[in-house]
Amino acid sequence: MSHHLPVLLVAVPLVAAPIAALLNRARLSWLVALAASWWALYAALALLSRTLSEGVIRYALGGWAAPYGIEYVVDPVSAWVILIIAFIAAVVTPYAWTSVQREIAPDRIPLFYAAFILCMTGLLGIAVTGDIFNVFVFLEISSLSTYALIALGSDRRALTAAYQYLIMGSVGATFIVIGIGLMYVMTGTLNMADLAERLPAVSDTRTIPVAFTFMTVGITLKLALFPLHLWLPNAYTYAPSAVTAFIASTATKVGVYLLLRVFFTVFGASFSFDVMQLDKVLMPLALVAILTMSMVAIYQGNVKRLLAYSSVAQIGYMVLGISIGSVLGVTAGILHLFNHALMKGALFMAMGCVMYSVGSVRLERMSGLGRAMPWTMAAFVVGGLSLIGVPFTVGFVSKWYLVQAALEQGMWPVVAVVMIGSLMAVIYVWKVVEVAYFGEVDPDADIKEAPLGLLIPTWGLALASVYFGIDAGATARVATRAAEMLLGVGS
């Protein structure tokens, strides 16, 4: 059983999704989703502890040995991302029960859970597979279900947001397929480890740099790196709250994982950075993302949209860490994957609570909410402090590593940009806090605190973002292991 864990991690949710759709009862479908996500969390924890103690786990699907068969590979990086996805899914599913009842038509709720499980399956699959074409298949599973989930939003603009994401996401995925095809035609293999061995021999042809370019554009579109982020703000704003909390904490993180996997494992750090100069492309884009998107976030009147732009800026931090290219820089990037998932999950869940009680997340409707909904807004403040990077929160840990990595390379302007980005985060978080705590309460509005079913998961993530900010030892160790493995140094 434990030997088959890598495939069961994906297979169990994959089977659970049609079951949830066929049961067609909100309560039963939700239970199936709950079981699937908690199963994934158990499998993720087991896989992480095994790969940390025993090294890389390789699983040949159907007994067909790689490179002919599809291989699932669990190493510290993929186990880390699997844990992020599974953990967020396990927290969001209980939250979804209450939130979805308010936001989605009753007859669509079972299908919502089916799409939700499928989305999780796709994301887990991308992280666990060692076959590059399999990545595309799982990418499409997660993307197609995400489009459907976004379209379930109650605002009609959710439909156009989903459509826009579908068009851009499909173009991105097709670019990735072109890149994979060009790599295959030069090497005759799709297995990542095998590709890594065979690519250097053909890397001075024209085909491989073209494949590299197609992969870069496709992946950066999926992870919403500026300026390919255009699909993201609308998608996050109009999707149902539970969906936003889930995809904001996982989907772009998997994109970053793909970036790490393709450019460090498949192409190799020396080809990506020394020959193709990827860092010279990623770093300016990341810096521009941090500055411009934080600026745009300041001027948003819809808090979900504000947080969405802030997400694009935060993706900038992750890519910035990776583009520094040192162990410390990549550690900062990987660490921020987890940390950002915690805080953005908490923030979007808090917005889900507001949506539940107020029915809108526009700033002017949130006046005085600090008194009407003290617990919700307190969770928002904790998440917001983390976003800024205040000490004793996870945001501080990420930025600490990022600044250290930049200082190590003597990149003073980068440090300055990180600092300015944090200051802008102060402004946009403060904007919400000011309205919520110092605004006038509307005497006619009868606003109650969100129910416990929403508050408990929200606070779970908010407290986790404080806990892992105070005790960053474990997360930093895993991230360092992962970075060392990607760069091929150390153990």
Added chain:
Amino acid sequence: MRALGLFNYWVVIFLMMVGFYTLIARGNLIKKLIGLNIFQTSVFILYITMGKITGGTAPIFVEGGGDVVYSNPIPHVLILTAIVVGVATTALGLSLVVRIKEAYGTIEEDEIHDGSL
């Protein structure tokens, strides 16, 4: 002659650009999806062309034919998966367009944008 030998690849590039242009330039949501389809189809042809070997036959084992050249079946199989994905994407896209039509009463991008303001 060499350029002519790459005929399929020229077709791929032409279709890819036609599809991509339609996708970007057209405001009609259905036309955009058609552009996306042409774009994806060009990639299908790219894969299928890659698998073809000059003089190669269908990859079915020929009894006693020691020097038979086979085409590579793997790109064909891969693209079968991509075709299924493409069908699913188109179906989902079209159903979204139906719902957009119901919600907005139009499928022209600029009119939808005006309606959203």
